[in-house]
Amino acid sequence: MEEQIRQLKEAALSAIAGIKDLAALEEVRIRFTSKKSELMELLKSLATISPEERPKVGALVNEAKQVIEQALSDAKSRLQNEAQVSKIAAEKLDVSMPGKGIRRGHYHPISQVMEEAKQIFIRLGFEIAEGPEIESEYYNFDGLNILPHHPSRDMWSTLFVDGGKLLRTHTSPVQIRVMEKRKPPLAIIAPGRVYRRDYDATHSPVFHQLEGFLVDTKVTFADLKGTLTEFLRQMFGQEKNVRFRPSYFPFTEPSAEVDVECVMCQGKGCRLCKETGWLEILGSGMIDPNVFKGVKYDPEKFSGYAFGMGIDRIAMLKYGIDNIHHLYENDLRFLEQF
Amino acid sequence: MRVPIDWLKELIIFRSGPDQLASMLSLGGLETTVVAEDLLEVDILPNRADAWSIRGMAREVSALTKFKLKERKLNLKEGHKKVSSGVKVEVRDKMSCPRYMARVIENVKILDSPEWLKKRLERVGIRSINNVVDVTNYILHELGQPLHAFDASLITEQKIIVRRANPGEKVVTLDGKEHELKDDMLVIADAEKTIAVAGIMGCVNTEVRPTTKTIILESAFFDPILIHKTSKLLKIRSESSIRFEHGVDWVTVEEALDRAAALIAELGRGVEVLRGKIDVVGKEPKLRLIELRTERVGQILGTEIPVGDMLSILNRLGFLVKKEGKSFKVQVPTYRLMDIEREIDLIEELARIWGYGRVEPTMPRTAYADKEVDLPDKLRQKVQEILVGAGLTEVQSYSMIGPKDFEKSKLLLDHAVKITNPLTVEGSIMRTKILPGLLNIAVHNQNRQVESLIVFEIGIVFDGKGERWSLGGLLTGSPFMSAIDKGEVDYYYLKGVLENLFRDLGIQIPKVSEAKHPWVQPGKGAEIEDLGLFGALHPDIQHNYELTKPLFFFEFDLDSLFKLVPKARSYRPIPKFPSVTRDISMFIPTGLENQLIIEQIIKSGGELVEEVFPFDKYKDSVAYRLIYRHPERTLTEDEVNKKHQEIVQMLTTKLMVRIR
Numbered sequence: 001m002e003e004q005i006r007q008l009k010e011a012a013l014s015a016i017a018g019i020k021d022l023a024a025l026e027e028v029r030i031r032f033t034s035k036k037s038e039l040m041e042l043l044k045s046l047a048t049i050s051p052e053e054r055p056k057v058g059a060l061v062n063e064a065k066q067v068i069e070q071a072l073s074d075a076k077s078r079l080q081n082e083a084q085v086s087k088i089a090a091e092k093l094d095v096s097m098p099g100k101g102i103r104r105g106h107y108h109p110i111s112q113v114m115e116e117a118k119q120i121f122i123r124l125g126f127e128i129a130e131g132p133e134i135e136s137e138y139y140n141f142d143g144l145n146i147l148p149h150h151p152s153r154d155m156w157s158t159l160f161v162d163g164g165k166l167l168r169t170h171t172s173p174v175q176i177r178v179m180e181k182r183k184p185p186l187a188i189i190a191p192g193r194v195y196r197r198d199y200d201a202t203h204s205p206v207f208h209q210l211e212g213f214l215v216d217t218k219v220t221f222a223d224l225k226g227t228l229t230e231f232l233r234q235m236f237g238q239e240k241n242v243r244f245r246p247s248y249f250p251f252t253e254p255s256a257e258v259d260v261e262c263v264m265c266q267g268k269g270c271r272l273c274k275e276t277g278w279l280e281i282l283g284s285g286m287i288d289p290n291v292f293k294g295v296k297y298d299p300e301k302f303s304g305y306a307f308g309m310g311i312d313r314i315a316m317l318k319y320g321i322d323n324i325h326h327l328y329e330n331d332l333r334f335l336e337q338f
Numbered sequence: 339m340r341v342p343i344d345w346l347k348e349l350i351i352f353r354s355g356p357d358q359l360a361s362m363l364s365l366g367g368l369e370t371t372v373v374a375e376d377l378l379e380v381d382i383l384p385n386r387a388d389a390w391s392i393r394g395m396a397r398e399v400s401a402l403t404k405f406k407l408k409e410r411k412l413n414l415k416e417g418h419k420k421v422s423s424g425v426k427v428e429v430r431d432k433m434s435c436p437r438y439m440a441r442v443i444e445n446v447k448i449l450d451s452p453e454w455l456k457k458r459l460e461r462v463g464i465r466s467i468n469n470v471v472d473v474t475n476y477i478l479h480e481l482g483q484p485l486h487a488f489d490a491s492l493i494t495e496q497k498i499i500v501r502r503a504n505p506g507e508k509v510v511t512l513d514g515k516e517h518e519l520k521d522d523m524l525v526i527a528d529a530e531k532t533i534a535v536a537g538i539m540g541c542v543n544t545e546v547r548p549t550t551k552t553i554i555l556e557s558a559f560f561d562p563i564l565i566h567k568t569s570k571l572l573k574i575r576s577e578s579s580i581r582f583e584h585g586v587d588w589v590t591v592e593e594a595l596d597r598a599a600a601l602i603a604e605l606g607r608g609v610e611v612l613r614g615k616i617d618v619v620g621k622e623p624k625l626r627l628i629e630l631r632t633e634r635v636g637q638i639l640g641t642e643i644p645v646g647d648m649l650s651i652l653n654r655l656g657f658l659v660k661k662e663g664k665s666f667k668v669q670v671p672t673y674r675l676m677d678i679e680r681e682i683d684l685i686e687e688l689a690r691i692w693g694y695g696r697v698e699p700t701m702p703r704t705a706y707a708d709k710e711v712d713l714p715d716k717l718r719q720k721v722q723e724i725l726v727g728a729g730l731t732e733v734q735s736y737s738m739i740g741p742k743d744f745e746k747s748k749l750l751l752d753h754a755v756k757i758t759n760p761l762t763v764e765g766s767i768m769r770t771k772i773l774p775g776l777l778n779i780a781v782h783n784q785n786r787q788v789e790s791l792i793v794f795e796i797g798i799v800f801d802g803k804g805e806r807w808s809l810g811g812l813l814t815g816s817p818f819m820s821a822i823d824k825g826e827v828d829y830y831y832l833k834g835v836l837e838n839l840f841r842d843l844g845i846q847i848p849k850v851s852e853a854k855h856p857w858v859q860p861g862k863g864a865e866i867e868d869l870g871l872f873g874a875l876h877p878d879i880q881h882n883y884e885l886t887k888p889l890f891f892f893e894f895d896l897d898s899l900f901k902l903v904p905k906a907r908s909y910r911p912i913p914k915f916p917s918v919t920r921d922i923s924m925f926i927p928t929g930l931e932n933q934l935i936i937e938q939i940i941k942s943g944g945e946l947v948e949e950v951f952p953f954d955k956y957k958d959s960v961a962y963r964l965i966y967r968h969p970e971r972t973l974t975e976d977e978v979n980k981k982h983q984e985i986v987q988m989l990t991t992k993l994m995v996r997i998r
Contacts, residue, residue, distance in 0.1 A: 097822065098819065098820035098822060099819065099820065100818075100819070100820070100823055101818070101819055101823075102729040102817040102818055102819065103729055103790075103792070103817060103818065103819050104726070104727075104729055105725060105726035105727065105728065105729045105730040105731045105732070105792070106726065106731045106732065107722065107726055107732050108731075108732040108733060108734050110734055111722065111732055111734075115719070124704060125704025125705055126704065127709045127710055127711075127712070128712035128715050129710070129712065130712065130714075130715070132804075132805050133737070133798055133800075133805060134755065134768075134800065134805065149563040149566050149567055150384070150563075150566070154384075155384065159757050159759060159760065159761075160757065160758045160759055161755050161756065161757050161758060161768065162755055162756050162758065167757070185703070185706045187702075187704040187706075191715075193737060193797075193798070195737070197759065197761055199761055205736070205738070205761055205765060206736045206737055206738070214702055214704070216702065216703060218637070219702055220637070220638060220639060220640025220641075220700065220702075221638060221639045221640050221641075221689065221694075221697055222639065222640025222641055222697050222698060222699055222700040223640060223700055223701065223702035225694075225697055225698075225699040225700075226699035226700045226701040226702070227701065227702060229699050230701070243365075243694075243695060244694040244695065244697075245364060245365055245367065245369075245694065246365075246366060246367030246686070246689070246690035246694060247367065247383065248367075248383035248384060248385045248386070253682045253683060253685075253686050254638075254639075254682075254685065254686035254689045254690065255686070256694055274371075286638060286682075288682070289680065289682055303637070303638060327734065328734060328735060328736060329779075329782055330733040330734065330735065330779040330782065330783075330793070331782065331783060331786060331788065332731065332783050332788045332790075332791060332793075333786075333788060335731050335732075335733065336731065
């Protein structure tokens, strides 16, 4: 009997050693360790042998069973491991192939700059207002103290439409429209499209402006400087210097042109800033008393400032775009860079 | 305007070098650059009539540096003959010509100018002509007063008449061009003919020529508005018209005439300037006194300029100031009458000479109640965000298109707004829709081998009724990042994008109907009532634009879309009870739309059917999945089976589907 147990054990171990897959292993497990296996039958037949020998043989059978079960378990781990290794090998990829998915969309650079500017002013406490793009001469010119036949009216080359109206040449008409309807305090920005009869590398007949104005009882030129300096530093970088130069606009007095240190040369002088170290970014000033009179505000009681900037120009400076028409050609290879 | 530094130095002494001078002038309000050695280019703002001369610049330098202008003597010897023997002047329109002065100079020899004069004119960009014309140009640049010299022998009856032009009369100006005049233009004439367009340019008929012996020299003040109008109508912008339209200085009219006469006499031998001068005056400008409240300066500027400094600045600028308590009575010099009218104008003068840079920035109060929120602007942002997130790239096209765009895109021209002075025909009509602009963008990209285009634009469109915000989109080619991923956009891809748009805006996906519209390929596009269209672009339009790939588009009225956006959105509780799923496979009769099937199932399902959607489709066979759930209890198998039977029954009898 002892010999029989030994042989069974050997047979099982050699069967296990040669196994190549989990299914075969299962067969071997059934053959050697199930209730109906020879080994288990031997265990059942213990009753037939002498009581003296019983413990010894019983121990042998159990030992054989344990050895076989250990071998089965080892073989199972080995096979599982092998299976995983080969599965991994089979799943090997060229990790450098392109990724999957749809191309993402892009905001137009004008929208990006416009949105950035709007958000800065909203944080500073301004509200957004809008006005029509087809305007009357009154809102676009006369209401802004730009008188007919004055050379200053030539500062804007105007496109006219049927019915004596015109395409607004700036967002400034929104000032008049808001002031006619509401009373101070007012802190307003007016973003939008504007039109001029111009076409060259830096002028497009369609472009975008952001207008802003603030009216209250004690608004000063110093407040104008404070607001615009803060805006330009948030827009172009906190380290940037800002300067204010006297200028002329019919609807502001005093008027100021506002420059920021050149984004390319940091003020040292380069081609972009025409060696001046400064970039002209916006026009501004204290709202002219004549404008207030037109909207029936008392210029002795209220004062205010106004400013306007070209969004296209800022986008061009920010991204180093040398021709404004790139913004309106909408070549996808251009737009996808933003 | 060109300013040679040596010329400037004849009028004022200063120490700054050219770069320093340019920067000082720029920060004072006259943008100045150094264009060549010792030559400045100054950009003169439209309000600064006083700055259009070397002397104007000298005054500016004086105000900025505190150096004084040099005193210059007039060295003019007159002859014995009286000017009245040489010319008679009659001004018929004294409103348009409030001052007309003339001198007569005899024994003039017309020669080349001396070298110094030629060079000086060349430096400011003027071609030398002869010693007389050059002197008039020299004085114009130095003092800002245009002058004109006529050959006296060519003036009929020695008579000068300032009058309105005869309508339709034709003249040939000194540049050799013929112009037809209108009766609201002012001319200088003699007894029989027009000899100059007042303030703009002289005529060839009385031009100074080599044979000229006697000249009549004109110096005048013309109405700026009239000159501006005439200059625009005739399309002549001369050195003279620029100065007259901004407004010349009343006092300099005389000074310039005298200096020119003196210089002409100085340049030739035996020249005789006749005694006296003609001076026909209409309404003389009044002295202008402005009250400046010194406290007001600080209230506007937000910085304190000491009263002593205010006084000094105003004096340097040529204002006469009388102190009266806390106010100044300020008298405006004649050369600033065009732009200094009010207290605020004086405050600007103070600020710019004091220096904008010296005003310390402060922050205004911007916290106040009742601010308005621009909801449409916010929603437009949101639409942008959703569409960019869905893989669409934003474009910006011109708001004006051309008649060809209307024709190619089959848009009606009827209510379009036309530009009366367009730059080009292609940009002569305001767009009534976004789509034509997008199609042009597709053409532009296709011509540059960019085949896939998935774009949108948000913009204003214009029609007879006014301005509306519109949303347009155009999709063609592959939406994928890599070419390894196959597939191109199609109707359902587009619809998916739009469904996401609606969902993200909180709008229930509106009912669609098959679109009948020239833009849409029949059977492959849909319409949403009052909102717009989407689908496959009609092949006719695709061909009109010579686009090679099929395109899918959408265009919606944004104002109408935003009306559907709920003001507030509330949370829907997560279901507490389990759902039961049942599928129905059926053959769909032709023309029966998915949206009707779903609508009918939802209707007949009552509160038990939570959701229905198609999940499998092969030819005319579609499988729908029904999600049964009750919000307050677990459904029993029997309940679901009963309801499901009802629905199947309804589908077969009412919608005539055949269950598979």
